[in-house]
Structure formats: structure tokens, C-alpha cells
Amino acid sequence: MDGTIQRWMLMTHSTPDLKVLVSRKKKQVRAAFRQTCFERDGYACVMCTFQSTPARAEEELDAHHIADRTLMPNGGYVEENGISLCADCHHKAEIFHSTGHPQAGYSLEDLYEAIGSSYEKALGASARSS
Numbered sequence: 001m002d003g004t005i006q007r008w009m010l011m012t013h014s015t016p017d018l019k020v021l022v023s024r025k026k027k028q029v030r031a032a033f034r035q036t037c038f039e040r041d042g043y044a045c046v047m048c049t050f051q052s053t054p055a056r057a058e059e060e061l062d063a064h065h066i067a068d069r070t071l072m073p074n075g076g077y078v079e080e081n082g083i084s085l086c087a088d089c090h091h092k093a094e095i096f097h098s099t100g101h102p103q104a105g106y107s108l109e110d111l112y113e114a115i116g117s118s119y120e121k122a123l124g125a126s127a128r129s130s
């Protein structure tokens, strides 16, 4: 890179600003959370056993936050708070988040139990993450 370009970059502050860096970090945290959940769950929906594959998981599965992001320190991007769900099961699990009333079989307790976790475990793990 020649001196002219360097001077221009300094003048225009054309380095990534903090907002860009923060959103990049968030994207990485989200991607890692999805990957960890999908791998642990064998690329299958935990609730109905729908089987996906590593290649199709990004399209066919969701890494659902069992307790909503807003209720967890650091957003709950930890495997103790995540469960791989197909689109149908994800919709059922989201009913609780949107209405406050769980669909039968898809309460927070049901979802935590299905992955051998609990709200307390998820809370602890999330508090330790950053």
C-alpha cells in the first residue's frame, strides 16, 4: 500500500468502526452457538427426531434459545440454553415466547429436559460466557 492510500485512510477513518466490530463478534457468537447445538444434537430435531445433515442444517434446523435471549446474561448463547429444532417444532417452541403460554410438550422445562439441562444450568453457563 502506498503512502497516498495510507494518508487517505487516516483522513477518512476508513477502518472498521466499533459498531461493525461488535456486530461481527455477535455474528460469530451466533454462528458458534448454532454449530455447537447442531453438533451435539447430531443434526437432528431433538423433539421430533427429524434428521438433517451438516450441509442442510443451516436451512432445515434452528438453534432455539430455550429461555429468551433477554432473560439471560450475555444473551444465553450457550449450549445449555440451546436446542436444535426443525421448523415445525421451532414454531411450537416460539409460541411460549410470543404468548407466554407454552404449547403442550414444548414448555421451557420440557425443552431443557430434552437436552439434559435446566434454567439454572443455562443461567450459570451464560453468566460465565462473554
Ligand SMILES: [Zn+2]
Pocket (backbone or CB within 6 Å): 045, 046, 047, 048, 049, 050, 085, 086, 087, 088, 089, 090
Ligand atoms: Zn421437530
